[in-house]
Amino acid sequence: MTRIAYVNGRYVPHGQAAVHVEDRGYQFSDGVYEVIAVHRGRLVDEHGHLDRLERSLGELRIAPPMTRRALRVVIGEVVRRNRLGHDGMIYLQVTRGVAPRDHAFPDAADSALVVTARRLPPFDAAAATGVDVITIPDIRWERRDIKSISLLPNVLGKQQAQDAGAYEAWMVDGEGQVTEGTLSNAWIVTAEGELVTRHADRAILSGITRRAVLELARGEGIGFVERPFTVDEAKAAREAFLTGTTVLVKPVLHIDGQAVGDGRAGPLTGKLAAFYAAHMKTQGESP
């Protein structure tokens, strides 16, 4: 079947989904995005993603392209037209629109909106697979709390991981502390058994899956602390894992080639992955 994309008011075959070369997303990375998982035909944490989208837009002073109600209709229509009845993802991107090239904000430009869909293998099957990570310096800009399309350093970091035979790269700040992965948040269970993930300030993206897992832990009475941790602390940890919209809760088996714990997926990681899998299944039509 033909994939359908939504581009600035029209539903078009994916292959014909195009934007003008002077869309500021193309010339300036002047835009933001979200990825929303679709599980069994339902959007996972849709409102969390749309809240964050609105925050990112606000921080950059980009006008929302439409109301949230209208945006939800478009997203639902893209899900429907692509027959995402099982698992997959919605990608949506908003930019400051098309205008003659000039760094400053244009006086008159309508925000651009693109929504695409992709089918994915069942999330249930992928969840348990462990992965390896490497550590690299975090060379990104200082506003990582904004989910912008200015992703070139993330691209380079992810490629560096792949070149090293790893799945993800954990980025490390000037103090030797892990910020996050190129497309996921970073977690450890310390040698003392403490569940740790970095607090959400401008140094990292406040992951929707990260927040869901924190809430699930809280609901289950599992203690945690939000603070930075060093690479050394991570290497000495009992367990480590990643969270992200499409990576879900993914065990980390090696860091820079060194086994985490016994080099197998840890028990707390497994528990949280199971809680999150259940969370994904209970998604319904949100109000």
Place this chain on the structure above:
Amino acid sequence: MTRIAYVNGRYVPHGQAAVHVEDRGYQFSDGVYEVIAVHRGRLVDEHGHLDRLERSLGELRIAPPMTRRALRVVIGEVVRRNRLGHDGMIYLQVTRGVAPRDHAFPDAADSALVVTARRLPPFDAAAATGVDVITIPDIRWERRDIKSISLLPNVLGKQQAQDAGAYEAWMVDGEGQVTEGTLSNAWIVTAEGELVTRHADRAILSGITRRAVLELARGEGIGFVERPFTVDEAKAAREAFLTGTTVLVKPVLHIDGQAVGDGRAGPLTGKLAAFYAAHMKTQGESP
């Protein structure tokens, strides 16, 4: 007349110049660009720009979309089709091409090339106008030597300048030293009469106009030093100016509202502007 753009092998009317939404330039800012001034119908420092383009591509491991010889033919054709017989600019952008969204480099994607043209008011008239700058923290990533389209912080900085009634924002590093402007390099003539601009490492873009002005100064026996300078030093300077492909050599009259020298364009700035104007006029067909 209709403006013509070159997009991936075709010359099309500017309004129809489009790229796919999965061009990695649009989703990841995974690309680089150059702006080349056209003066009296001739490209200014074409080879300097194409050398830097090749360096940027190499740093990002993006394959050149074509040979330099072929690229020069395309650029020349865009100049011709847009009848840029007087002053204007060529904008060219290369991205890693179109591929299903995934941070890591795609296995098979052809680099994308877009070349557009724009007419500008005569450079001669604009050159002498002085401008004001503000200073802001430099929040960009650490590879500013690569002329990438990951320009969101530059956009925000330029807008901040405009909001403050200034033309440009000078970005300041953690040591209180000016790196560069959002779209130009920064220069001062110190209280002691020393011509200073920051040395070109990963902290700034190695400007083509910056290098031309350094060479012109050298040729005229004007001493200079390439080193960082602080905001305080700039505010106490006799003269200050910007250099850039389309800003040329532009006097800075105020920094954060404080007059530089007597608040008028300085004599050394005027000399260098005149040398650069002459340099622009002597551009010919390069080998």
